[in-house]
Amino acid sequence: MEEILQKILGRFDSIDVRFDAIDYRFDRMEKPLDSMDNRLDSVENRLDSMDNRLLDVEEGQKSLLSEQGEMRKEVAFYYGSLMKKLDEAKIELSSELKHVSHIQKQHQDVLEILNERQQ
Template sequence: MEEILNKILDRLDSMDKRFDSVDARFDSVDARFDAVDENFVAVDEQFKSMATRLTNLENGQQPLQLEQSEMRKEVAFYYGSLMKKLDETKSELSSEIKHVSNIQKQHQDVLEILNEKQQ
């Protein structure tokens, strides 16, 4: 009986380590979301800069029209890259949530075993 309880305790310790690992992964995901937020702020600043340049284009300045065209390509690329990174982050988060769910199920199974052993 004591051996079974020790095995269960070892398993619970192992699960605690896994939960710690999952917590670390969530911290990593949070850091990635913070980085994405910072990137969106940078994109917003670039859009504000573009608005100023578009005003100059409306005044008929040919050289600025060429520059504006290039900037649109850069912003489109940057925005596309950000969206791709956001999709990857969402996918990783979904995977982490599934992992936590699996661990939670294992935890529930252990609790059920413990409950059965106590009865």
């Protein structure tokens, strides 16, 4: 009976040694796993940071598009106003040229009349 107990104790000792070996292996794997967890956390933080930056860029683009739309409206308004003033200036200049041409014609007529009377 003692022999059987010795065998059982030997097997328990063998199992203890195996468990100790398994514990040792788990302990050795724990450090690399912790390191991988830290790396993954770091990558996750970087991705979150990139997401935030992309959101900021998108907001900036929306703001620029809005400002650009407003600028286009202003440019169109000022362009329209400028073209209207240009048309008004053309009409006024045309009227002035017709007036000057008419006066020149009258002067020429007067000069012709004076020239006829002198002869």
